[in-house]
Amino acid sequence: MSASQSAVRSRAEAVQVSRTFDWMILFTLFFAVLGGYHIHYMLTGGDWDFWSDWKDRRLWVTVAPIVSITFPAAVQSCLWWRYRLPFGAVVSVLALLLGEWINRYLNFWGWTYFPVNFCFPSNLIPGAIILDVVLMLSGSMTLTAIVGGLAYGLIFYPGNWPIIAPLHVPVEYNGMMMTLADLQGYHYVRTGTPEYIRMVEKGTLRTFGKDVAPVSAFFSGFVCIIIYFLWHFFGKWFSKTDFIEGDI
Amino acid sequence: MAATTESVKADAAEAPLLNRRNVVLGLLLYLVFYSWVRWYEGVYGWSAGLDSFAPEFETYWMNFLYIELTLEVLTASVLWGYIWKSRDRKVMSITPREELRRHFTHWTWLVMYGWAIYWGASYFTEQDGTWHQTIVRDTDFTPSHIIEFYLSYPIYIITGVSAFLYAKTRLPTYQEGLHLMYMVSVIGPFMILPNVGLNEWGHTFWFMEELFVAPLHYGFVFFGWAALAIMGVVNTEVMTITRLLKKDLA
Incomplete structure:
Protein backbone atom coordinates (compact mmCIF):
# COMPACT_ATOMS: atom_id res chain seq x y z
CA MET A 1 0.00 0.00 0.00
CA SER A 2 1.01 3.57 -0.46
CA ALA A 3 2.63 5.06 2.61
CA SER A 4 0.33 8.09 2.47
CA GLN A 5 -2.90 6.27 1.68
CA SER A 6 -5.57 5.87 4.34
CA ALA A 7 -8.05 3.00 4.37
CA VAL A 8 -10.90 5.30 5.35
CA ARG A 9 -12.50 8.19 3.49
CA SER A 10 -13.14 10.64 6.28
CA ARG A 11 -12.30 11.37 9.87
CA ALA A 12 -15.85 10.44 10.85
CA GLU A 13 -15.46 7.02 9.27
CA ALA A 14 -12.10 6.58 10.97
CA VAL A 15 -13.69 7.31 14.34
CA GLN A 16 -16.51 4.88 13.64
CA VAL A 17 -14.10 2.16 12.53
CA SER A 18 -11.92 2.75 15.58
CA ARG A 19 -14.87 2.53 18.00
CA THR A 20 -16.14 -0.64 16.35
CA PHE A 21 -12.72 -2.24 16.72
CA ASP A 22 -12.65 -1.11 20.36
CA TRP A 23 -15.81 -3.10 21.09
CA MET A 24 -14.65 -6.17 19.22
CA ILE A 25 -11.27 -6.07 20.96
CA LEU A 26 -12.83 -5.56 24.38
CA PHE A 27 -15.26 -8.43 23.85
CA THR A 28 -12.53 -10.82 22.73
CA LEU A 29 -10.10 -9.77 25.45
CA PHE A 30 -12.79 -10.02 28.13
CA PHE A 31 -13.90 -13.54 27.22
CA ALA A 32 -10.42 -14.90 26.43
CA VAL A 33 -9.14 -13.59 29.78
CA LEU A 34 -12.28 -14.95 31.43
CA GLY A 35 -11.60 -18.42 30.05
CA GLY A 36 -7.90 -18.50 30.90
CA TYR A 37 -8.33 -16.90 34.34
CA HIS A 38 -11.26 -19.12 35.25
CA ILE A 39 -9.56 -22.42 34.33
CA HIS A 40 -6.46 -21.24 36.23
CA TYR A 41 -8.40 -20.18 39.32
CA MET A 42 -10.77 -23.13 39.51
CA LEU A 43 -7.87 -25.61 39.32
CA THR A 44 -5.55 -23.86 41.76
CA GLY A 45 -7.99 -22.47 44.32
CA GLY A 46 -11.33 -23.79 43.12
CA ASP A 47 -12.36 -26.11 45.90
CA TRP A 48 -12.00 -23.28 48.43
CA ASP A 49 -14.04 -21.09 46.15
CA PHE A 50 -16.78 -23.63 45.38
CA TRP A 51 -18.01 -24.61 48.80
CA SER A 52 -18.78 -22.68 51.97
CA ASP A 53 -17.45 -25.52 54.17
CA TRP A 54 -14.02 -25.06 52.54
CA LYS A 55 -14.08 -21.31 53.21
CA ASP A 56 -12.18 -21.53 56.47
CA ARG A 57 -10.08 -18.95 58.35
CA ARG A 58 -6.73 -20.29 57.24
CA LEU A 59 -6.31 -22.00 53.87
CA TRP A 60 -9.05 -20.15 51.96
CA VAL A 61 -7.70 -16.84 53.22
CA THR A 62 -4.18 -17.86 52.19
CA VAL A 63 -4.73 -19.58 48.87
CA ALA A 64 -7.46 -17.55 47.14
CA PRO A 65 -5.59 -14.20 46.95
CA ILE A 66 -2.29 -15.82 45.99
CA VAL A 67 -3.71 -17.69 43.02
CA SER A 68 -6.09 -14.91 41.96
CA ILE A 69 -3.64 -11.99 41.76
CA THR A 70 -2.01 -13.61 38.73
CA PHE A 71 -4.18 -12.58 35.77
CA PRO A 72 -4.92 -9.07 37.13
CA ALA A 73 -1.17 -8.42 37.30
CA ALA A 74 -0.62 -9.71 33.77
CA VAL A 75 -3.53 -7.79 32.24
CA GLN A 76 -2.50 -4.61 34.08
CA SER A 77 0.95 -4.89 32.57
CA CYS A 78 -0.56 -4.81 29.09
CA LEU A 79 -3.40 -2.32 29.52
CA TRP A 80 -1.51 0.20 31.65
CA TRP A 81 1.93 0.10 30.13
CA ARG A 82 0.72 0.10 26.54
CA TYR A 83 -2.55 2.04 26.67
CA ARG A 84 -2.62 3.80 30.07
CA LEU A 85 -5.93 2.09 30.83
CA PRO A 86 -6.21 1.81 34.61
CA PHE A 87 -8.68 -1.05 34.86
CA GLY A 88 -6.70 -4.22 34.11
CA ALA A 89 -7.26 -5.81 37.52
CA VAL A 90 -10.94 -4.92 37.84
CA VAL A 91 -11.81 -6.06 34.33
CA SER A 92 -10.04 -9.40 34.93
CA VAL A 93 -11.83 -9.99 38.22
CA LEU A 94 -15.17 -8.93 36.76
CA ALA A 95 -14.66 -11.42 33.95
CA LEU A 96 -13.82 -14.19 36.40
CA LEU A 97 -16.78 -13.40 38.63
CA LEU A 98 -19.16 -13.33 35.67
CA GLY A 99 -18.00 -16.79 34.63
CA GLU A 100 -18.26 -18.06 38.18
CA TRP A 101 -21.69 -16.67 38.95
CA ILE A 102 -23.14 -18.00 35.69
CA ASN A 103 -21.74 -21.40 36.57
CA ARG A 104 -22.85 -21.48 40.18
CA TYR A 105 -26.41 -20.64 39.18
CA LEU A 106 -26.83 -22.63 35.99
CA ASN A 107 -24.70 -25.66 36.86
CA PHE A 108 -23.95 -26.00 40.58
CA TRP A 109 -27.55 -25.16 41.38
CA GLY A 110 -29.24 -25.74 38.03
CA TRP A 111 -27.73 -29.16 37.26
CA THR A 112 -26.55 -30.66 40.55
CA TYR A 113 -28.89 -28.80 42.94
CA PHE A 114 -26.46 -27.30 45.46
CA PRO A 115 -28.04 -24.20 47.03
CA VAL A 116 -26.39 -20.97 45.96
CA ASN A 117 -25.68 -19.97 49.58
CA PHE A 118 -23.45 -23.04 49.72
CA CYS A 119 -21.52 -22.55 46.45
CA PHE A 120 -21.23 -18.78 45.91
CA PRO A 121 -17.84 -17.49 44.66
CA SER A 122 -15.42 -15.45 46.76
CA ASN A 123 -15.46 -11.69 46.42
CA LEU A 124 -12.25 -10.42 44.79
CA ILE A 125 -13.43 -6.94 43.81
CA PRO A 126 -12.01 -4.89 46.74
CA GLY A 127 -8.48 -6.15 46.11
CA ALA A 128 -8.77 -5.52 42.37
CA ILE A 129 -9.91 -1.94 42.94
CA ILE A 130 -6.95 -1.34 45.24
CA LEU A 131 -4.52 -2.77 42.67
CA ASP A 132 -5.85 -0.51 39.92
CA VAL A 133 -6.00 2.59 42.11
CA VAL A 134 -2.45 2.13 43.40
CA LEU A 135 -1.15 1.65 39.86
CA MET A 136 -3.10 4.63 38.54
CA LEU A 137 -1.99 6.98 41.31
CA SER A 138 1.60 5.85 41.54
CA GLY A 139 2.35 4.78 37.97
CA SER A 140 4.83 2.43 39.56
CA MET A 141 4.90 -1.30 39.09
CA THR A 142 7.14 -1.73 42.16
CA LEU A 143 4.78 0.20 44.41
CA THR A 144 1.77 -1.63 42.99
CA ALA A 145 3.44 -4.96 43.69
CA ILE A 146 4.43 -4.08 47.24
CA VAL A 147 1.57 -1.89 48.45
CA GLY A 148 -1.13 -3.22 46.13
CA GLY A 149 -0.04 -6.84 46.42
CA LEU A 150 0.07 -6.75 50.20
CA ALA A 151 -3.28 -4.97 50.35
CA TYR A 152 -4.76 -7.50 47.93
CA GLY A 153 -3.97 -10.28 50.39
CA LEU A 154 -4.99 -8.31 53.48
CA ILE A 155 -8.33 -7.08 52.15
CA PHE A 156 -9.56 -10.50 51.03
CA TYR A 157 -10.97 -11.70 54.34
CA PRO A 158 -12.57 -8.38 55.36
CA GLY A 159 -13.99 -8.15 51.83
CA ASN A 160 -15.66 -11.50 52.26
CA TRP A 161 -16.53 -11.17 55.94
CA PRO A 162 -20.07 -9.82 55.52
CA ILE A 163 -20.85 -12.79 53.28
CA ILE A 164 -19.17 -15.57 55.25
CA ALA A 165 -19.80 -14.39 58.85
CA PRO A 166 -23.33 -15.82 59.11
CA LEU A 167 -21.99 -19.20 58.03
CA HIS A 168 -19.14 -19.16 60.56
CA VAL A 169 -21.36 -18.99 63.63
CA PRO A 170 -20.97 -22.07 65.85
CA VAL A 171 -23.67 -24.71 66.03
CA GLU A 172 -23.95 -27.93 68.03
CA TYR A 173 -25.06 -30.93 66.01
CA ASN A 174 -25.35 -34.44 67.45
CA GLY A 175 -23.11 -33.40 70.34
CA MET A 176 -20.41 -31.95 68.10
CA MET A 177 -19.43 -28.31 67.73
CA MET A 178 -19.03 -27.03 64.19
CA THR A 179 -19.78 -24.02 62.02
CA LEU A 180 -22.96 -23.58 60.08
CA ALA A 181 -20.87 -23.94 56.91
CA ASP A 182 -19.60 -27.32 58.15
CA LEU A 183 -23.18 -28.36 58.76
CA GLN A 184 -24.08 -27.42 55.18
CA GLY A 185 -21.21 -29.66 54.08
CA TYR A 186 -22.51 -32.59 56.12
CA HIS A 187 -25.87 -32.31 54.43
CA TYR A 188 -24.41 -32.00 50.95
CA VAL A 189 -21.96 -34.88 50.73
CA ARG A 190 -19.63 -34.63 47.74
CA THR A 191 -16.79 -36.73 46.35
CA GLY A 192 -14.47 -34.03 47.73
CA THR A 193 -15.88 -34.43 51.22
CA PRO A 194 -13.72 -37.26 52.65
CA GLU A 195 -11.22 -35.90 55.16
CA TYR A 196 -8.26 -37.30 53.22
CA ILE A 197 -9.26 -34.91 50.42
CA ARG A 198 -10.87 -31.91 52.08
CA MET A 199 -8.24 -29.36 53.13
CA VAL A 200 -9.59 -27.20 55.94
CA GLU A 201 -8.08 -25.74 59.07
CA LYS A 202 -5.58 -28.19 60.43
CA GLY A 203 -2.58 -27.50 62.60
CA THR A 204 -1.66 -27.03 66.23
CA LEU A 205 -0.96 -23.41 67.10
CA ARG A 206 -4.36 -22.19 65.97
CA THR A 207 -5.96 -24.17 68.77
CA PHE A 208 -4.28 -21.80 71.25
CA GLY A 209 -5.48 -18.57 69.77
CA LYS A 210 -8.07 -16.81 67.69
CA ASP A 211 -5.78 -14.94 65.34
CA VAL A 212 -5.69 -17.36 62.46
CA ALA A 213 -7.33 -15.18 59.82
CA PRO A 214 -5.13 -12.04 60.17
CA VAL A 215 -1.94 -14.10 60.20
CA SER A 216 -3.11 -16.03 57.13
CA ALA A 217 -4.04 -12.79 55.38
CA PHE A 218 -0.64 -11.28 56.12
CA PHE A 219 1.16 -14.35 54.81
CA SER A 220 -1.06 -14.30 51.76
CA GLY A 221 -0.25 -10.62 51.17
CA PHE A 222 3.46 -11.39 51.37
CA VAL A 223 3.22 -14.09 48.72
CA CYS A 224 0.93 -11.86 46.62
CA ILE A 225 3.77 -9.33 46.34
CA ILE A 226 6.03 -11.97 44.81
CA ILE A 227 3.33 -13.38 42.57
CA ILE A 248 2.84 -22.84 7.67
CA MET B 1 -19.23 15.51 -11.93
CA ALA B 2 -19.76 12.27 -13.78
CA ALA B 3 -16.70 10.83 -12.12
CA THR B 4 -18.05 11.79 -8.68
CA THR B 5 -21.38 10.12 -9.42
CA GLU B 6 -19.60 6.98 -10.52
CA SER B 7 -17.55 7.03 -7.33
CA VAL B 8 -20.68 7.36 -5.16
CA LYS B 9 -22.29 4.48 -7.03
CA ALA B 10 -19.20 2.37 -6.49
CA ASP B 11 -19.28 3.18 -2.77
CA ALA B 12 -22.93 2.22 -2.51
CA ALA B 13 -22.28 -1.08 -4.25
CA GLU B 14 -19.21 -1.83 -2.13
CA ALA B 15 -19.47 -4.46 0.57
CA PRO B 16 -19.56 -3.00 4.09
CA LEU B 17 -16.31 -2.95 6.07
CA LEU B 18 -17.86 -5.11 8.76
CA ASN B 19 -20.62 -7.60 8.15
CA ARG B 20 -22.46 -7.14 11.45
CA ARG B 21 -24.93 -9.87 10.61
CA ASN B 22 -22.13 -12.44 10.62
CA VAL B 23 -21.02 -11.31 14.09
CA VAL B 24 -24.53 -11.55 15.52
CA LEU B 25 -25.28 -14.86 13.81
CA GLY B 26 -21.97 -16.34 14.93
CA LEU B 27 -22.54 -15.38 18.56
CA LEU B 28 -26.11 -16.68 18.41
CA LEU B 29 -24.97 -19.94 16.81
CA TYR B 30 -22.74 -20.79 19.77
CA LEU B 31 -25.29 -19.54 22.30
CA VAL B 32 -28.22 -21.50 20.90
CA PHE B 33 -26.18 -24.65 20.30
CA TYR B 34 -24.65 -24.67 23.77
CA SER B 35 -28.03 -23.91 25.36
CA TRP B 36 -29.36 -27.02 23.64
CA VAL B 37 -26.33 -29.00 24.84
CA ARG B 38 -26.96 -27.80 28.40
CA TRP B 39 -30.60 -28.88 28.11
CA TYR B 40 -29.45 -32.31 26.87
CA GLU B 41 -27.08 -32.65 29.84
CA GLY B 42 -29.83 -31.72 32.25
CA VAL B 43 -32.22 -34.32 30.90
CA TYR B 44 -29.96 -37.25 29.93
CA GLY B 45 -27.20 -36.68 32.50
CA TRP B 46 -29.45 -37.80 35.31
CA SER B 47 -31.65 -40.25 33.41
CA ALA B 48 -28.96 -42.04 31.36
CA GLY B 49 -25.54 -40.79 32.45
CA LEU B 50 -24.95 -42.32 35.88
CA ASP B 51 -23.90 -45.88 35.01
CA SER B 52 -21.61 -46.36 32.04
CA PHE B 53 -22.45 -50.08 31.90
CA ALA B 54 -26.14 -49.41 31.32
CA PRO B 55 -27.49 -49.75 27.77
CA GLU B 56 -29.06 -46.30 27.89
CA PHE B 57 -25.60 -44.82 28.56
CA GLU B 58 -24.45 -46.24 25.23
CA THR B 59 -27.54 -44.86 23.51
CA TYR B 60 -27.52 -41.33 24.86
CA TRP B 61 -23.87 -40.66 25.69
CA MET B 62 -21.47 -42.88 23.77
CA ASN B 63 -23.40 -42.30 20.57
CA PHE B 64 -23.29 -38.57 21.28
CA LEU B 65 -19.50 -38.91 21.61
CA TYR B 66 -19.10 -40.82 18.33
CA ILE B 67 -21.28 -38.37 16.42
CA GLU B 68 -19.57 -35.24 17.79
CA LEU B 69 -16.07 -36.58 17.09
CA THR B 70 -17.03 -37.41 13.50
CA LEU B 71 -18.60 -34.00 12.93
CA GLU B 72 -15.62 -32.20 14.46
CA VAL B 73 -13.13 -33.94 12.18
CA LEU B 74 -15.33 -33.20 9.18
CA THR B 75 -15.86 -29.55 10.14
CA ALA B 76 -12.17 -28.95 10.82
CA SER B 77 -11.15 -30.58 7.54
CA VAL B 78 -13.65 -28.67 5.42
CA LEU B 79 -13.22 -25.30 7.14
CA TRP B 80 -9.44 -25.30 7.40
CA GLY B 81 -9.17 -26.81 3.93
CA TYR B 82 -11.41 -24.10 2.47
CA ILE B 83 -9.54 -21.26 4.17
CA TRP B 84 -6.23 -22.64 2.93
CA LYS B 85 -7.36 -23.49 -0.61
CA SER B 86 -9.00 -20.09 -1.12
CA ARG B 87 -5.97 -18.17 0.18
CA ASP B 88 -4.91 -14.92 -1.43
CA ARG B 89 -1.67 -15.52 -3.35
CA LYS B 90 -1.14 -11.79 -3.89
CA VAL B 91 -1.84 -10.74 -0.37
CA MET B 92 0.83 -8.03 -0.31
CA SER B 93 -0.80 -6.08 -3.14
CA ILE B 94 -4.28 -5.50 -1.76
CA THR B 95 -5.59 -1.96 -1.22
CA PRO B 96 -5.62 -0.42 2.26
CA ARG B 97 -9.43 -0.45 2.29
CA GLU B 98 -9.54 -4.13 1.41
CA GLU B 99 -6.98 -4.77 4.12
CA LEU B 100 -9.17 -2.95 6.64
CA ARG B 101 -12.19 -4.99 5.53
CA ARG B 102 -10.21 -8.19 6.05
CA HIS B 103 -9.17 -7.05 9.52
CA PHE B 104 -12.84 -6.71 10.39
CA THR B 105 -13.47 -10.25 9.14
CA HIS B 106 -10.43 -11.37 11.11
CA TRP B 107 -11.87 -9.76 14.22
CA THR B 108 -15.16 -11.52 13.60
CA TRP B 109 -13.17 -14.76 13.87
CA LEU B 110 -11.39 -13.53 17.00
CA VAL B 111 -14.68 -12.53 18.65
CA MET B 112 -15.92 -16.07 18.00
CA TYR B 113 -12.67 -17.45 19.42
CA GLY B 114 -13.08 -15.47 22.65
CA TRP B 115 -16.71 -16.59 22.86
CA ALA B 116 -15.78 -20.24 22.22
CA ILE B 117 -13.00 -20.09 24.84
CA TYR B 118 -15.52 -18.80 27.37
CA TRP B 119 -17.85 -21.75 26.80
CA GLY B 120 -15.07 -24.30 26.84
CA ALA B 121 -12.64 -23.10 29.50
CA SER B 122 -15.13 -21.43 31.83
CA TYR B 123 -18.67 -22.72 31.45
CA PHE B 124 -18.18 -26.41 30.74
CA THR B 125 -14.94 -26.81 32.71
CA GLU B 126 -16.26 -25.56 36.04
CA GLN B 127 -19.48 -27.43 35.34
CA ASP B 128 -17.38 -30.60 35.24
CA GLY B 129 -16.30 -29.81 38.82
CA THR B 130 -19.78 -29.89 40.23
CA TRP B 131 -20.80 -32.98 38.22
CA HIS B 132 -17.84 -35.04 39.44
CA GLN B 133 -18.30 -33.81 43.01
CA THR B 134 -21.83 -35.18 42.77
CA ILE B 135 -21.42 -38.37 40.73
CA VAL B 136 -18.76 -41.01 41.33
CA ARG B 137 -17.21 -41.66 37.93
CA ASP B 138 -17.03 -45.18 36.57
CA THR B 139 -15.60 -44.28 33.17
CA ASP B 140 -13.36 -41.69 31.53
CA PHE B 141 -16.24 -40.78 29.24
CA THR B 142 -18.65 -39.25 31.71
CA PRO B 143 -21.47 -36.98 30.49
CA SER B 144 -19.61 -33.83 31.52
CA HIS B 145 -16.37 -35.04 29.89
CA ILE B 146 -18.16 -35.90 26.65
CA ILE B 147 -19.32 -32.28 26.47
CA GLU B 148 -16.36 -30.48 28.01
CA PHE B 149 -13.33 -32.29 26.59
CA TYR B 150 -14.69 -33.70 23.36
CA LEU B 151 -17.14 -30.99 22.27
CA SER B 152 -16.41 -27.56 23.73
CA TYR B 153 -12.61 -27.85 23.52
CA PRO B 154 -12.53 -29.02 19.87
CA ILE B 155 -14.95 -26.21 18.99
CA TYR B 156 -12.67 -23.50 20.35
CA ILE B 157 -9.68 -25.22 18.73
CA ILE B 158 -11.43 -25.25 15.35
CA THR B 159 -12.40 -21.58 15.80
CA GLY B 160 -8.94 -20.48 16.95
CA VAL B 161 -7.05 -22.26 14.19
CA SER B 162 -9.51 -20.83 11.65
CA ALA B 163 -8.77 -17.30 12.91
CA PHE B 164 -5.03 -17.95 12.72
CA LEU B 165 -5.29 -19.42 9.21
CA TYR B 166 -7.43 -16.51 8.04
CA ALA B 167 -4.84 -14.04 9.31
CA LYS B 168 -1.96 -15.96 7.81
CA THR B 169 -3.55 -16.39 4.38
CA ARG B 170 -5.25 -13.01 3.90
CA LEU B 171 -3.59 -10.27 5.94
CA PRO B 172 -0.30 -8.59 4.95
CA THR B 173 0.46 -8.00 8.66
CA TYR B 174 1.10 -11.68 9.23
CA GLN B 175 3.36 -12.34 6.24
CA GLU B 176 6.60 -11.48 8.09
CA GLY B 177 6.79 -14.94 9.58
CA LEU B 178 4.91 -16.64 12.38
CA HIS B 179 3.42 -14.33 15.00
CA LEU B 180 4.70 -15.83 18.24
CA MET B 181 1.83 -14.79 20.52
CA TYR B 182 -0.79 -15.72 17.96
CA MET B 183 0.65 -19.22 17.91
CA VAL B 184 0.78 -19.32 21.71
CA SER B 185 -2.84 -18.14 21.96
CA VAL B 186 -4.00 -20.89 19.60
CA ILE B 187 -1.62 -23.77 20.34
CA GLY B 188 -1.63 -23.28 24.14
CA PRO B 189 -5.38 -23.75 24.60
CA PHE B 190 -5.21 -26.53 21.98
CA MET B 191 -2.72 -28.37 24.21
CA ILE B 192 -5.38 -28.60 26.90
CA LEU B 193 -6.99 -31.32 24.78
CA PRO B 194 -3.96 -33.66 24.66
CA ASN B 195 -3.51 -32.95 28.39
CA VAL B 196 -6.81 -34.78 28.89
CA GLY B 197 -4.70 -37.91 28.43
CA LEU B 198 -2.77 -37.10 31.61
CA ASN B 199 -5.98 -36.29 33.45
CA GLU B 200 -7.69 -39.56 32.57
CA TRP B 201 -4.51 -41.55 33.19
CA GLY B 202 -4.30 -40.08 36.68
CA HIS B 203 -7.95 -40.50 37.52
CA THR B 204 -7.80 -44.10 36.34
CA PHE B 205 -4.86 -44.86 38.62
CA TRP B 206 -5.36 -42.72 41.67
CA PHE B 207 -8.82 -41.52 42.46
CA MET B 208 -12.40 -41.54 41.36
CA GLU B 209 -13.29 -38.65 43.66
CA GLU B 210 -12.85 -35.05 42.61
CA LEU B 211 -10.37 -32.55 43.96
CA PHE B 212 -10.18 -29.68 41.52
CA VAL B 213 -6.95 -28.26 42.96
CA ALA B 214 -5.12 -31.60 42.69
CA PRO B 215 -1.68 -31.31 41.01
CA LEU B 216 -2.98 -33.78 38.43
CA HIS B 217 -4.92 -30.84 36.95
CA TYR B 218 -2.00 -28.40 36.71
CA GLY B 219 -1.41 -29.20 33.04
CA PHE B 220 -4.76 -27.56 32.27
CA VAL B 221 -3.67 -24.54 34.30
CA PHE B 222 -0.37 -24.14 32.47
CA PHE B 223 -1.95 -24.26 29.04
CA GLY B 224 -4.83 -22.03 30.19
CA TRP B 225 -2.28 -19.27 30.80
CA ALA B 226 -1.71 -19.20 27.04
CA ALA B 227 -5.07 -17.44 26.61
CA LEU B 228 -3.24 -14.30 27.80
CA ALA B 229 -1.28 -14.32 24.55
CA ILE B 230 -4.37 -12.78 22.96
CA MET B 231 -2.88 -9.53 24.34
CA GLY B 232 0.03 -9.86 21.91
CA VAL B 233 -2.43 -10.31 19.04
CA VAL B 234 -4.42 -7.28 20.21
CA ASN B 235 -1.26 -5.16 20.35
CA THR B 236 -0.25 -6.14 16.82
CA GLU B 237 -3.75 -5.46 15.53
CA VAL B 238 -3.96 -2.05 17.22
CA MET B 239 -0.68 -1.00 15.61
CA THR B 240 -1.82 -2.21 12.19
CA ILE B 241 -5.25 -0.62 12.35
CA THR B 242 -3.74 2.68 13.53
CA ARG B 243 -1.41 2.58 10.55
CA LEU B 244 -4.29 1.86 8.20
CA LEU B 245 -6.52 4.64 9.51
CA LYS B 246 -3.87 7.37 9.54
CA LYS B 247 -6.26 9.78 11.25
CA ASP B 248 -6.17 11.73 14.45
CA LEU B 249 -8.99 10.20 16.44
CA ALA B 250 -8.67 12.40 19.53
Missing part, protein backbone atom coordinates in the same frame (compact mmCIF):
# COMPACT_ATOMS: atom_id res chain seq x y z
CA TYR A 228 2.46 -9.89 41.33
CA PHE A 229 6.07 -9.28 40.25
CA LEU A 230 6.22 -12.62 38.51
CA TRP A 231 2.94 -12.24 36.68
CA HIS A 232 3.64 -8.67 35.69
CA PHE A 233 6.56 -10.01 33.67
CA PHE A 234 4.44 -12.87 32.35
CA GLY A 235 2.00 -10.22 31.14
CA LYS A 236 4.78 -8.30 29.43
CA TRP A 237 5.92 -11.45 27.69
CA PHE A 238 2.40 -12.31 26.55
CA SER A 239 2.04 -8.75 25.16
CA LYS A 240 4.94 -9.13 22.74
CA THR A 241 4.37 -8.55 19.04
CA ASP A 242 7.37 -10.50 17.73
CA PHE A 243 7.44 -12.70 14.70
CA ILE A 244 9.59 -15.77 14.39
CA GLU A 245 10.96 -17.23 11.20
CA GLY A 246 8.93 -19.88 9.47
CA ASP A 247 5.78 -20.51 7.52
